[in-house]
Structure formats: structure tokens, C-alpha cells
Amino acid sequence: MKLAYFAQILAALLLLSEAASAQTATGTIQGRVLAGRKGLELATVAIPGTTLGTSTDAQGRYELQEVPAGTHTVVFSSVGYQLQRRQLTITAGQATETTVELTAVPAALAEVVVTGVSRATEVRKSPVPIAVLSKREVNLNSNGNLIDAAVKGVPGLSAVTTGPNISKPFIRGLGYNRVLTLYNGLRQEGQQWGDEHGIEIDQYDIDRIEVVKGPASLIYGSDAVAGVINMLPRLPTGSAGQLHGDAITEYQTNNNLLGTSVGLNYNKDGWQYATRGSYRLAKAYRNALEGRVYGTAFRELNLTAMAGVEKTWGSTHLYATLYDNHQEIPDGSRDSLSRQFTRQVAEGDQDDIKNRPLVPTADLNTYRINALHQRIQHYRLLNRTRLKLGAGELQALLGAQQNVRREYNHPTAPTQAGLGVVLNTYNYDLRYAAPAWQGLETTLGLNGMYQTNRNRAATDFPIPDYSLADVGGYVYVKKTFGKLDLSGGIRYDTRLLKWADFYVGTDSVTGFSRQLPAAEANGTDPQFSAFRTRYRGISASVGATYTLTERVLLRANVARGYRAPNITEVGSNGLDPGAHIVYLGNRSFGPEFSLQQDLGVSAYLPDAEVSASVFNNAIDNYIYQARLNDADGQPVVIVPGNATYQYQQGRARLYGAEITVNLHPKALPALAFNNSLAYVTGLNKEASLLETNGAAAKYLPFIPPLRTRSEVRLSSQQAWGHLTNTYVRAVLDYNATQNRFYAVDNTETRTAGYALVGLGAGTSLTGGPTKREIVQLFVQLDNVFDKVYQSHLNRLKYFEYYAASPTGRRGIYNQGRNLSLKVIVPF
Secondary structure, X not given: OXXXXXXXXXXXXXXXXXXXXXXXXXXXXXXXXXXXXEEOOOOEEEOOOOOOEEXXXXXXXXXXXXXXXXXXXXXXEOOOEEOEEEEEXXXXXXXXXXXXXXXXXXXXXXXXXXXXXOOOEEHHHOXXXXXXXXXXXXXXXXXXXXXXXXXXXXXXXXXXXXXXXXXXXXXXXXOHHHEEEEEOOEEOOOOOOOOOOOOOOOHHHEEEEEEEEOOOHHHHOOOOOOEEEEEEEOOOOOOOOOOEEEEEEEEEOOOOEEEEEEEXXXXXXXXXXXXXXXXXXXXXXXXXXXXEOOOOOXXXXXXXXXXXXXXXXXXXXXXXXXXXXXXXXXXXXXXXXXXOEEOOOOOHHHOOHHHOOEOOHHHHOOOXXXXXXXXXXXXXXXXXXXXXXXXXXXXXXXXXXXXXXXXXXXXXXXXXXXXXXXXXXXXXXXXXXXXXXXXXXXXXXXXXXXEEXXXXXXOOXXXXXXXXXXXXXXXXXXXXXOOXXXXXXXXXXXXXXXXXXXXXXXXXXXXXXXXXXXXXXXXXXXXXXXXXXXXXEEEEEEEEEXXXXXXXXXXXXXXXXXXXXXXXXXXOEEEEOOOOEEEEOOOOOOOXXXXXXXXXXXXXXXXXXXXXEEEEEEEEEEEEEXXXXXXXXXXXXXXXXXXXXXXXXXXXXXXXXXXXXXXXXXXXXXXXXXXXXXXXXXXXXXXXXXXXXXXXXXXXXXXXXXXXXXXXXXXXXXXXXXXXXXXXXXXXXXXXXXXXXXXXXXXOOOEOOEEEEEEEEEEEEEEOOOOEEEEEEEXXXXXXXXXXXXXXXXXXXXXXXXXXXXXXXXXXXXXXXXEEEEEXXXX
């Protein structure tokens, strides 16, 4: 992929923008933010749609510099207060003085987000449930990765895991390519079809996570039928002309994780720059039953850079990221009696699974990555541009990504990759927000992508070389009728997927399989015969929010989602070494279409926030994995030691509910008691499958059990000397027994319920005349009682070679007790 050429083009655009706007005049906004006639510390002052923003000091004073001359809407906000908007006219070279007083209300009453909708929208005004997770909420928990952080904070969100550093998000029982993951609005494309393919994003660089729970195909097209997770990076803050940043250090005791990150940012005259470097490494995790789990260590490097400009005409920002991860591959190989982990040292007929050697203790307790591992490199270039066109606005997003994945699974040839694929993706997104007319807000959009995949120097080929082209357009409208907000739209998508004949033969030198040019095939049948098809679909949405009172709102939404099959569902025919699965696709699959209904109510009361949502989702052409058996009912084994799964297509229905009750009594302002419940049931509605398999086929795979989470938090309401933002917390996370699972051919089994207790505390140290933060400290103890358990969505649960075990426990168990310490030094 010509990333260098792409970077040169975007750099040239930035230079042109600088030259065109170098003479743009700016002014300053300054003043105080008050609460009860006293200065409000750490309130936010920002101009929506731009990256201009600052925070108030201990006396509530603020100064927003480098504001382009002209008229702007300025938003003043703080957690626990009703935000205020002011229309201000900025004069070049002058300071505009403005003082505002905020009124205390529940924090969620006026949260603003932009994900999954056409324009900036308050959470409570969205007909589709939206959850927001701040950086501070992420820091409160110890996390193996960013998705785990979101799961702990958003009811209805779960994750299929393969060890501590690989989590695939599921929303209301739907995952894989049904959940669209975004980095700053750019769809993440990194071979996400695989079970062991995680999210290639630096968790230390993310400032905010926004989750749309429900079909978002209208705005984003295919792959958003379950919802959207948008991870937004930090933007430059602080006074102009000064270098700012932070240094982060993290340690976790369970797998001895070490994490470090340093970020720098600078802004002046409307120009903004930021960069960050992060590095994490961890040993194999452990639990009370198995000790250290062989094959779960990892090492991860992230680099990020941003340059941008904010002027009266709009803004443009260029992002570049690099992700490089070495991730071990667990397989669950053990000694049959001692249940100690063993390791593969031979291949083929020479590999006697029952007599593999034990893993030495030194190889379990090390940061060194073992020979059987995967290496994932992800490169990303992203340009976001916003142009003011009179009363309207045009937003453009251009992105280029390259994902290089190699999975090393040959113990006799450790430098030979079993899987080696290179995925290049080019994304575009144009969105025009037209001026409001008669109270009607209209947005027109066009987006899509072009993608190519190539196998490189591999021995296993689960998918062919292919190319894919997506394009879709939509119109979205919104209008308010007094207390009633109506919104909706329609979209049309098309996807072209194709590949040529793909041949595989034996390398006479190595003895492994290799890709063959067509000229060397000598009349043999291709492993993947040529394929070309086009998928089309219409998606639509209509929703309403009714403000019953200022504190009680009702929501309803009906949406039709569309998803084209991904490459493995259609074209797979081979072993994925990292997953230990042989995948078999089906070329006859058509697109999935879902019809989902959402109903919800939210109450923002003086002493509590209460919300409840129910949903019902019917899916046609639902695609899922099922183990393949022969005519005698025995598992089909194509590659020894690896399971064989074939994709199926049918009809499905999912329904469930989410409830949150967050108590914050005015009489005890330091106390917060937060509670959530999430429940989903997934039913297989394909008549032929039910007739053949009966009750075993009743439920869908990968459905999370009923889950509740309760947290008691005590937060200091005033500074204790130099300590501020001090808190202590206790968490109870309960997952019920999952008796509703896809039992055909033992694809899934029952999972026992469990409850995990967590304890945490934190504070910030301030200093100097402005009492600025010098150090932030977060301590968290998870799984306090070292509970031995298996999550129903833990793939390692099924990594087992024997029909029975001496302990009666099969598969690999989740992580045990873990103490996490995180220190952040802002400067």
C-alpha cells in the first residue's frame, strides 16, 4: 500500500490550509464559571465541532485562547451541572469577557455525543440507547485492553475473549462483524473476522468511548447491525504556546503487566500538535487452579501523531498511528494426569499430543514471547476535515489502513508463518449538515471503502486473496415538535466481493503448503475457485423521544439493519492457526437483515438516575458457526488437533433488557450507589435445524448470561490539603449460570455462574498557586477472593484435548486475583 504517497498528499493539504489561513485573526474568551456564586473548578469551556477547549482553575477562572474571529457557540459544562450555551462574537486582538453560573443537576441530564447520529445529540434525546465512558471511568478499573474497560462500564456490552489482551465486543448478543468499531470515526479494519483478532488501538490514548446499542447501519452501512463503538483520542489542551502532556505508568500483579506511556501536545495560533508513545508487556496470566496459563503473554507497542489546524473556515486534522503486537497463542495442551501445561515440539504424525513435554517453570514466568505466537502490525492514516459552508457544514473523512498479521504455529520452523495476510483498506466518508429549514435538520451522507487482502509467505490459507468495494448513501432528518423529537432516514448500500482462482501446493524444500501461481497449478483444482458477487441492501430507521417532563423522557425506535457476509462466512476453506479452527464458508449466503424495536424510559431525579430499555430483534439470513460432524455423528477432523467449523445461515431472534439505577442522595453528596442489569436471549428460529436437533439447537451461540453490576463509591467533596478527587469504591460483578446455549455437537456447554468482588481507591495530588494536578493515583483490586471461574464468552473454556480430567474441570479458566496500580503525571 502506498502509505507514503498518501501521507504526502495529506501533508500537502495541511500546508495549503496553513498558507490560506496564516493571516486569520484570533481573539480570546475569558471569565469565570460559577456554581452557587462560588468559582467552579475543572469546569469545561469548549466550542462544539472544534478542538478548542479549556478547563477552569480553582477559582473558576478560564481563558480560551486562539479563537478565530467571528460568532461562535460556546458551551460551559461540568459533571453534575446543567450545561449552558452562549452565543459570542469574537473580535480580532481583543478579549471577550463572559461569566456564567451553572445549576446542579444529575450528570447524565445533558451529556452530548456525536456517535451513530448525524449531528451532535444529547444522550437523553437519542431514540437509540447511547452510553458514554469517560477517561476517568476507564482509569478506575484495571483492564487488559480497551474493550474490557468498556464492558465494565456499559450494560449490554460484553466481549468474547482469548486471553487477557484479545477481546471482541458484543452488543446485546451480537458481535464479530455485526459490531462496528471506530477509531475517531474511522472504521477499524484488521481481519476482525477471527476469534483471536483483537482491537488494534492504544488504550492510553483514548479519552472517551461512545457506544450505540442498536442498529446504526443508516449512518455507517454494513457491519453496524448490532451497534457502534467509537473510541475518541485525546486532543491538545492547555494554554497556547506551551508544551503539555502526561506520563502514565501501570503495573498489574496477576500477569506482571508493565505499561508505560508518554504523550505531548502543543497548540498555538490555531495549530495543534500531539504525539504519544505507549508500551505494554505481560507474562502469562494465572489463576488459583492452573497457576500460570501457558501461551497468554504479550508485548505491545503503540505510536500516535496528530497535526491539525482550527480556523474560522473550519478545521482539518491528520492522524498517524502504528500498532505492533506480539501475542502468544494458547492451545490448552496438558498432561492428562497432572493437568500441567505441555507444549508442542513436533508436527504432523510426529506430534504425539498425549506425550508432549511439560512447559518448564522458567518459560511460564517470563516476559519472553514463545515460538508459537502471532504478530500483528497495524498502520493507520486518517484525515478529518470540517468546512463551514454558510449555515451548513461539510465533514470529510479519508483513511488508509494496513494490517499485517502473521501467526507462527510451526515448532520445527519457528520463523515460518502459518498464516500470513496483508489487508489494505481505504475509507471515505462525506457528510453534509444542511442549514435548518422550518425546524427541519437534514443530513446527507456518502461513505464506503475499498479493500484488498493478500496472503504472504504462509503455509495455511483460511481465506483467499480478495478485493472488496463498498459504497452507500443516506439521508437523515430530525425535527422537534414541542416536547416530541422525531428522527429517521433511509440508506442504500452495495458491496462487490471477488477473487480469482487460488491454488495451493506443497513446497518441495520445506514440505509445507504454499500458494501456487496459476501457471504452476498443472491442472489441479484450486483451494478457492474464482468468485464474484454483489450484495445490496436498504436500511432505515425512525425514532422518537418524548419529554414527558424535564426529568422524565420516553424513547422508541424501529430500525432495519443490513450486513453483507464477511470473507470467512463466504469464502473460508482452511486452518486459522491462531484460533485452532478449520473454517468452511458458504458461497450461497445472502446479506443479513435485521428488524429491531427499542423502547426506553429515563428518569433524572434529584436523588437518582433510572433508565430501562427493552428490545426485540428479528434477523433473516443470520450467519453463525457450528461444529461439523460426519454421518456417524463424530466430529470431522481435517487438521489433527484442530476443530472444524462450518458456517450456517438461518433465522434468529434476540430480545432482552437493560436497567440502570444510580443513586446519589443529596443528603449524602459523597455517596454514589450505581447498579445495572443486562439480559439477552438469542433464539434459533430456523425450522429445519430445530427439527433435526431439537432442544439442542434452540439457542444461539455466544449469548452472554444475565449480568448485574453494583458499585458503591464514596468521593471527597472538597480537597484534603493537597489531595483532591479522592475516592474509595467496592464493586460486585455477578454473572448468572448460562443454561441457554447452542448445544448441537457440543459447540457450547453450560457455564456456571459466579460473582466477583472488586475494591478500589484513588486520589490526585495538587500543588502550585493554581492548585493544578501533579499526580493522579488509581489502585484497584479485582477478584478479591481469587475466584476460580470460566466466562461463558471465554474461548479458552473450550481449549481441551481430553474427554475427561482427574479434577472434573475442563478447558482453561479466567484470570485470578489482580492488583492494579496506575500513576498519571500531567504536565
